[in-house]
Amino acid sequence: GCSMKIKLKIAGITLTYQYNYERFLEDKIKQYQIDDHESTKYRLEVIITTDIKRHPGQYRKAGNREYIFTNDLDVVCGIPAKDENAISQQVIFNKRENEIRIYINPEFFGDIPEQEYVMSGLAFLTIAQREGYLPLHASAFSFKGDAILFSAPSQTGKSTQARLWRERFPDEVRHINDDKPLLFEDDGTIYVAGTPFSGSAPLNENIICPLKALIFLKQGKKNEIVRLKKEEALPLFIQNILRPKEKEAWDKTFLLIERIMEKVPVYWFAATPEIKAVDAAYEVIYNGGK
Numbered sequence: 001g002c003s004m005k006i007k008l009k010i011a012g013i014t015l016t017y018q019y020n021y022e023r024f025l026e027d028k029i030k031q032y033q034i035d036d037h038e039s040t041k042y043r044l045e046v047i048i049t050t051d052i053k054r055h056p057g058q059y060r061k062a063g064n065r066e067y068i069f070t071n072d073l074d075v076v077c078g079i080p081a082k083d084e085n086a087i088s089q090q091v092i093f094n095k096r097e098n099e100i101r102i103y104i105n106p107e108f109f110g111d112i113p114e115q116e117y118v119m120s121g122l123a124f125l126t127i128a129q130r131e132g133y134l135p136l137h138a139s140a141f142s143f144k145g146d147a148i149l150f151s152a153p154s155q156t157g158k159s160t161q162a163r164l165w166r167e168r169f170p171d172e173v174r175h176i177n178d179d180k181p182l183l184f185e186d187d188g189t190i191y192v193a194g195t196p197f198s199g200s201a202p203l204n205e206n207i208i209c210p211l212k213a214l215i216f217l218k219q220g221k222k223n224e225i226v227r228l229k230k231e232e233a234l235p236l237f238i239q240n241i242l243r244p245k246e247k248e249a250w251d252k253t254f255l256l257i258e259r260i261m262e263k264v265p266v267y268w269f270a271a272t273p274e275i276k277a278v279d280a281a282y283e284v285i286y287n288g289g290k
Contacts, residue, residue, distance in 0.1 A: 002020075003018050003019060003020045003046075004018070004019055004020070004022070005017070005018045006018075006019075006029065006033055007033065007034045007035070007036055007038055007040055008029070008032040008033060008034065008040075008196070009032060009034045010032050010124070010128075010182075010193070010194075010195045010196065010206075011128070011133060011182050011184065011193035011195070011208065012131070012184075013041070013042065013127060013128060013131055013133075014034065014038065014039070014040035014041050014042065015040050015041070015042045015043070015044055015124070015127070016040045016042070016043045016044070017044050017045075017120070018043075018044070018045040018046065019045075019046050019116060019120060020046060020048055020112075020113075020116060021112070021113035021116055021117070023113040023114075023117075024113065024114065024117040024200075024202065025117070025196055025202070026202050028196050028198075028202045028204055029196045031196075031205065031206040032195075032196055032206050041098055042098045042099070042100070042127050043097075043098065043099045043100070044099075044100045044102075044120065044123055044124065044127075045099075045100070045101050045102070046101075046102045046104065046116050046119070046120060047101065047102070047103050047104070048104050048106055048112060048116070049103060049104075049105065050105055050106065050107055052077075052087040052089070052090050052103045052105055054077060054087060054090070055068070055075045055077075055090065055092055057073075057075065059075075059077070064078060064079050064080070064081060065077065065078060065079065066079060069245060071095070072094070072095050072096045073092070073093065073094055073095065073096075074091075074092075074093040074095070074245070075090065075091070075092050075093075076090070076091045077089070077090045078090070078108075080108050086105070086108075087103075087105065088104075088105050088108035088109070089102065089103060089104045089105060089108070089115075089119065090102075090103040091103075091119065091123065093123075093126065098127075100123045100126070100127070102116075102119045102120065102123060104116060104119065117197070120197065121180065121197030124195065124197055125180060125197075125242050126242075128182050128195075129242060129244055129249050129252075129253070130249060132184065132252055132256070133182040133183065133184045133193070134182065134183040134184065134241060134253060134256045134257065134260075135180050135181070135182055135183075135241065135242045136149065136151055136180070136181060136182075136183055136237075136240055136241055137151060137152070137153065137154075137179070137180060137240040137241070137242075138150060138151035138152075138158060138177075138179075138180070138181055138214075138240065139151075139158040139159050139161065139162040139175075139177075139178045139179070140162075140175075140176040140177050140178075140181035140192050140194075141162050141165060141166070141173050141174060141175050141176055142173070142174045142176055142207060142209045143165065143169065143172055143173050143212075144172050145209060145210075146209060146210060146211075146212035146213075147176060147181075147191070147192035147209035147210060147211045147212060148165070148212055148213050148215070148281075148285070149181065149192065149211065149213070149214045149215065150162060150215050150217050150269075151214060151215065151216050151217065151236070151240045152216060152217040152218065152240065153239065153240065156217055156218060156219060157217060157219055157271065157273055158217055159178055159201075159203075160273045161215075161217065161271060161273075161277060161278075161281075162175065162178060162203075164273070164274070164275055164277060164278050165278050167275065168275055168278040168279075169278075174205055174207065175194075175198075175203040175204060175205055176192055176193070176194045176204065176205060176207055176209065177193075177194045177195055177197075177198045177203070177204045177205075178198045178199055178201055178203035178204065179197070179198045179199030179200075179203075180195065180197060180198070180199070180242075181193065181194065181195070182195060183211065183256065183260060184256070185256060185259050185260075185263075188263070189210050189263070190210065190211040190259065190260050190263050190264050191208050191209065191210055191211065192208065192209055192210075192211050193207075193208045194206050194207050194208070211260070211263075211264050212264070212285065213264065213265050213266075213267065213281075213285045214260065214264055214265070214266045214267070215266075215267045215268075215269045215281060216228070216233070216236040216240070216266070216267065216268050216269065217269050217271055218268075218269070218270050218271075219270070219271065219272075219273075220269075220270025220271055220272060221270075221272070222270075222272065223269070223270070223271055223272055223276055223277050223280035223281075224269070224270045224280075225267050225268070225269040225270075225271075225280055225281060225284050226267065226268050227265055227266070227267055227268075227284075228266045228267060228268050230261045232268070233261055233266040234257065234261070236266075236268070237257045237260075241253065241257075265285070267281075267284065267285075269281060
């Protein structure tokens with residue numbers, strides 16, 4: 001196949017991305033494109049090949065993975081169940097060169113474009129984390145220029161809440177990222193940034209908005225929303241972040257979570273999947289409740 005190469009700026013991160021399939025990225029990725037002459041800090045390349053050469057080194061085993069983690073290099077190999085000697089995929093992160101290469105063996109995956117997109121998204125989030133951003137499992141949208149986040153594990157209805165807000169306020173709501181927005185602090189304000197990797201639907205925009213409210217979601221019979229104390233909010237953050245591998249990244253992550261809790265109201269919302277849920281959340285966020 002023919003691979004495509006594009007230079008991107010996502011939030012504040014510059015990246016040269018070489019990939020093979022357009023399906024999931026569609027036209028959305030173009031919004032993040034920068035000029036070909038610009039230099040980029042990171043490079044991310046996906047190689048589709050039936051012949052993955054194992055990177056030399058001392059591997060450790062964990063389940064169906066073998067890995068090397070050092071200060072300069074991370075390597076993770078996927079070992080397929082049906083053939084212990086084969087490698088289904090290999091990710092090599094050369095931290096000194098700021099370069100990630102993802103090798104995918106098409107013989108082991110039914111949907112190769114999807115695998116490329118999922119692995120690229122994970123690689124990008126690893127880079128974002130290293131750069132001090134907090135990727136959160138959430139549906140993020142802007143409302144009148146504010147970012148509102150609904151965070152929850154998959155299948156809890158966060159995309160539904162975002163869709164309901166869009167139905168309720170069609171002219172004022174824009175998707176930032178429907179799956180993994182990036183949070184960061186700049187000059188005392190917490191911001192939310194879009195990225196082109198937004199889960200199964202291409203719902204993302206290259207926009208950055210200040211965070212107005214963060215809502216952890218569970219499905220409820222009636223709409224009840226309460227503001228959380230720090231000690232109540234922390235476990236919900238931990239449950240919905242990408243967990244860092246390195247101590248240094250953990251430290252940055254905890255610091256940023258701490259700052260978010262200081263600066264932004266965090267809520268716990270038992271929500272119904274209907275338009276009334278929008279009004280219940282709106283009342284609390286904008287009018288301080290009844």
